[in-house]
Amino acid sequence: MIGRQQAIAMAERTSAFTHLVSSLEFLTTEEDRAVGGFNDWDVIRDHYTHFPAPVRRLLDTVGNPGVTRVLHMGRVAAAASLVASKSTGRWRAYADAYLTLSSVALHSRHMYGTDGSDQLSLLVQFSMTVARAGRRNPRLADACLWFVALQSTLSYAVSGLVKLPGSDWRSGKALPGIMRTQNYGDRDVYALMRTHPRAAKALAHGVLALECAFPLVYYRKGRYAPAILAAAGAFHLANTRVMGLGRFLPAFLSTYPAVLYTVRGAEDREGRALVPARSDNTPRLAGAVLGAAALAAAGAQRRRRRRVLVGDGSERYVTVPSGNRLAHRLTEPPREEDAARPVLVCETGLMATAARWTNIRRALQADFPVLTYDRAGYGGSSYHQADPYTLRSSVDDLAALVRTVCPGRPVVLIGHSLGGYLALRALRALPDQVIGAVLLDPSHPGELHRSAAQANGARRMAGRFLTIPTSLRYGLGALLPEPGWLTWLPPDVRRRVLDQYRDAGLWQTALREWKATYAEFLNNDGSLPAVSVPLLLIAAGRTHREDGVNAKLHQEIVDASPRGELRVIDGVGHGELVTNPDPARRIAEHVAAFTTSVTPGGGA
Incomplete structure (x- = not known):
């Protein structure tokens, strides 16, 4: 030496x-x-x-x-x-x-x-x-x-x-x-x-x-x-x-x-x-500092987890037949005549919670009933089902939630990304209630086979899941940088969304859903779920500009509906559709017009 x-x-x-x-x-x-x-x-x-x-x-x-x-x-x-x-x-x-x-x-x-x-x-x-x-x-x-x-x-x-x-x-x-x-x-x-x-x-x-x-x-x-x-x-x-x-x-x-x-x-x-x-004071000091930091991180993680489960106090809870307990919020419009309108049910994408709908929900809740919720494992919802998870599990939970919270009421499903595909699947589970569907840059079951961009994106997503969930379980959530899209949300929900983003439960749930989605899409023959209601697909302009295959996939979804329509919002990315205030306002206008058009007696 x-x-x-x-x-x-x-x-x-x-x-x-x-x-x-x-x-x-x-x-x-x-x-x-x-x-x-x-x-x-x-x-x-x-x-x-x-x-x-x-x-x-x-x-x-x-x-x-x-x-x-x-x-x-x-x-x-x-x-x-x-x-x-x-x-x-x-x-x-x-x-x-x-x-x-x-x-x-x-x-x-x-x-x-x-x-x-x-x-x-x-x-x-x-x-x-x-x-x-x-x-x-x-x-x-x-x-x-x-x-x-x-x-x-x-x-x-x-x-x-x-x-x-x-x-x-x-x-x-x-x-x-x-x-x-x-x-x-x-x-x-x-x-x-x-x-x-x-x-x-x-x-x-x-x-x-x-x-x-x-x-x-x-x-x-x-x-x-x-x-x-x-x-x-x-x-x-x-x-x-x-x-x-x-x-x-x-x-x-x-x-x-x-x-x-x-x-x-x-x-x-x-x-x-x-x-x-x-x-040898340095390694001793380093060990003491790391130990203290680990204890502080574990404490912060527990407090963060507690805040995530508690939410903002406005959520209600329902236990569905699978055993999962779903946190949800149903806002009714202030005018009694508007309460008779269809309920707008929002389905989030992968690795997202109901709070991501805040800008769209607030733009619509004055005129329409709006139901937002967290899928099992996200936010305040807990995952308890005994059977192995599949996408069918989320579809069944969504249908059970709608039948319990909105019994007999007409419904328009609104889904973003993976939530768009889940909304398509839910049409068959709620044939007597759903009168229309709005899909925001939805996933297509054939995208992994037909779109190189989507296949590459799936591999990048897999890389993120290798270390982040484990790191968060060990209390390193504070080291996860704030996502850039957080500033698009209203100030009063940013802290809660950041807690959710840094919570290991969100990443573990997203990993579970991603594995099920990846397996199902890889084994899919490209066929789409049956669509029997009017459908509006709103696509992000950047999605279509950067990947022409995605544009064709979206058109296939539109063509599967007896009355389908495609709208493209130029200059907007995939995640911005829901989170960014300006696209969210424009989407709310499209949703309101579409819902009015499919409501009996609601106008053309």
Whole structure:
């Protein structure tokens, strides 16, 4: 194992080499920053318009081509001196500081083209700057080395744990898929993996094992650390050759000295204290902070879950034959004559709650009865059914809810996305009550087979379900960023919707529904449920513009109705139809006109 000063020197030099290579690359690719290049400052600076004026002026100064060039030349000189010189003078701290500060200053200038190696080398260089600046404080130096070592360990472990739930990595399909890509692939290696699938699978499993088992460097006072670090270094060396990730090799190697320094025990094999003694306060403090954070996160998660189940106090509850308990809200119009109009029943899409209908509901409730509810598992509704879940389960729950809450009353079903398909299925279950249906960008049972965009979207959705539900169960909901669409909802419901979005129950329910939908759509022959009532389909303009197949699928749904109509709202995306106030207002107008037209005696 190595000592403190040796670890600092080795980490510093290796990280500086990463900065040296990085700046040389930027100096030889100035066309990327020219007019029309992907790092054209006249374009990139628009990303920082919300920054304070002094910061924008500083960024504009750094963005000047001459200033950028001078900064990189200074980085080359500083990094080269750190790599080449073995002197231990104070100037090394100044060189480290220059590399650190210039990396931060130039980050905005090179928005496109940086990668994880730049971030890791910045972290290491900053840590060595602090260690050099406090060279008379061994505890501070040890804290910096522990910080780098723990960051390296987490990087490997998290990378492996994130891959582990994915079927592509477990089945061995991931590596051939990567080798097939243009950016990171290799034609010869891809051919070998196709020829030898068992070897490719074994290699994928080896990568998973190496990353997940990396924390074993600390097992038995670092006895296996050299072997594990050698294997990890060989892994990065192979990536350099095959994937072209050259800077990752020195970036990760720069963390290994800190790992080797921190894995050694506080005593030698004879039990004598090692000199100089190492301070291990950092991992203890980190463990205490993480423990306290875990307890706080668990408490916050329980409080969030309680708020989700309680709702806003206006919900009512009904237990349907499946055993599920559904939270719902039925608003009646203030005028008695309007109460005789059909009830508008809103069916949400995947991973959505009834609160997403707030803008549409409030635009309609003055003239029509409106029923919104959460499917079992979402929001305040609870899932208790004993039978395995299928989409038929949600259809039966919807029909039971309508018969219980609106017995004998005429109904117009309104469904968004997956909710549109569920509404179509519910027509047959409520033949005596439903007089019309409004579908907002509905799902089509044949979309996975006929639309490449929908199939790709389904695969991306699967990726989101790999880690987020588990993370939320462990209390990490506060780390889930607020979705951009939240600002479209009225202020009085945003907190509740954010709680629902960060609640593990929503994601677990969405995963259950997604699996059932994916299986049913994959096995569907493309046929549609029978439609015996007038139907209005309102599509998002972007959906039709970006995927012509979707437009054809929507037309098929319209044609299945004895009186079908298609309307397209231009410039609007799939999720905006329900949530964004302007499209929601326009949809409410269409719904009101359609409902009036299908109501007996209600007008043409």
